Amino acid sequence: xxxxxxxxxxxxxxxxxxxxxxxxxxxxxxxxxxxxxxxxxxxxxxxxxxxxxxxxxxxxxxxxxxxxxxxxxxxxxxxxxxxxxxxxxxxxxxxxxxxxxxxxxxxxxxxxxxxxxxxxxxxxxxxxxxxxxxxxxxxxxxxxxxxxxxxxxxxxxxxxxxxxxxxxxxxxxxxxxxxxxxxxxxxxxxxxxxxxxxxxxxxxxxxxxxxxxxxxxxxxxxxxxxxx
Numbered sequence: 001x002x003x004x005x006x007x008x009x010x011x012x013x014x015x016x017x018x019x020x021x022x023x024x025x026x027x028x029x030x031x032x033x034x035x036x037x038x039x040x041x042x043x044x045x046x047x048x049x050x051x052x053x054x055x056x057x058x059x060x061x062x063x064x065x066x067x068x069x070x071x072x073x074x075x076x077x078x079x080x081x082x083x084x085x086x087x088x089x090x091x092x093x094x095x096x097x098x099x100x101x102x103x104x105x106x107x108x109x110x111x112x113x114x115x116x117x118x119x120x121x122x123x124x125x126x127x128x129x130x131x132x133x134x135x136x137x138x139x140x141x142x143x144x145x146x147x148x149x150x151x152x153x154x155x156x157x158x159x160x161x162x163x164x165x166x167x168x169x170x171x172x173x174x175x176x177x178x179x180x181x182x183x184x185x186x187x188x189x190x191x192x193x194x195x196x197x198x199x200x201x202x203x204x205x206x207x208x209x210x211x212x213x214x215x216x217x218x219x220x221x222x223x224x225x226x227x228x
Contacts, residue, residue: 016095017102020044024121034123041122045132048099052142055092059146060165089150096143097194103136104201111204111212126217133209137176137202144198145172148191155188176202 005025011018023044027037110129113120124132149168153161162168171184175195186192 014098014101014105016048016098017105020102020106028121034121037122038124038128041124042128042132045135049135049139052096052099052139052146055096056142056146056149056165056169059092059149063149092146092150096147100140100143100197100201103140104197104204107133107136107209108204111209114212114216126213129213130210130217133205133213137205140198140201140205141169141172141176144176144194145169147194148172151188151191155186155191157185157187160184172198175199 006018006021008018010021024037024040027040031037145165145168148171149162149165153159162171174181174184176198178199186195
């Protein structure tokens with residue numbers, strides 16, 4: 001089944017989504033085998049999870065090094081500090097937010113297609129889709145944790161500064177699960193909107209997709225039992 005392309009505007013909204021869409025359409029055009037697309041989707045999902053973990057680890061290493069060189073007096077040059085920090089943060093926001101938008105749109109569209117009864121282009125089973133959505137849920141926690149960790153302390157209430165990346169992961173997990181303990185609170189409008197988007201993205205996975213995939217899988221099992 002050939003999937004209709006989204007508008008070119010999505011290259012600005014989420015470059016990773018448009019890239020994935022481009023590769024998917026090329027694969028459908030080349031082979032047309034649902035099994036090939038399923039293998040590609042699983043590999044794509046696994047690769048991005050590993051990339052997000054690597055990005056998170058990189059941020060955990062680079063931020064303390066940056067503080068040592070730029071704030072510790074060893075190499076305290078304001079221009080170099082802002083260029084280095086700005087480049088890291090800019091690239092992180094471009095990639096990580098793009099990926100978050102991609103996850104949100106991809107799984108929500110897939111869930112809607114399942115409800116509408118559209119024919120899928122891959123032969124992924126519902127259990128495999130659940131696994132992919134769970135991996136993406138973990139990826140969202142890690143990606144947003146990296147963004148929170150890289151954000152300036154004055155973006156948070158009382159200029160809160162994360163001591164380690166694990167504390168940022170804790171805050172990201174508390175945010176996406178809507179627990180909201182209140183011990184860490186964003187005060188900057190950009191970060192506040194980012195946290196709201198994280199909740200929406202997480203909601204689309206943990207509630208919408210999990211519920212739909214599980215419900216359809218149970219319905220399919222009941223239908224098979226009636227036939228047998």
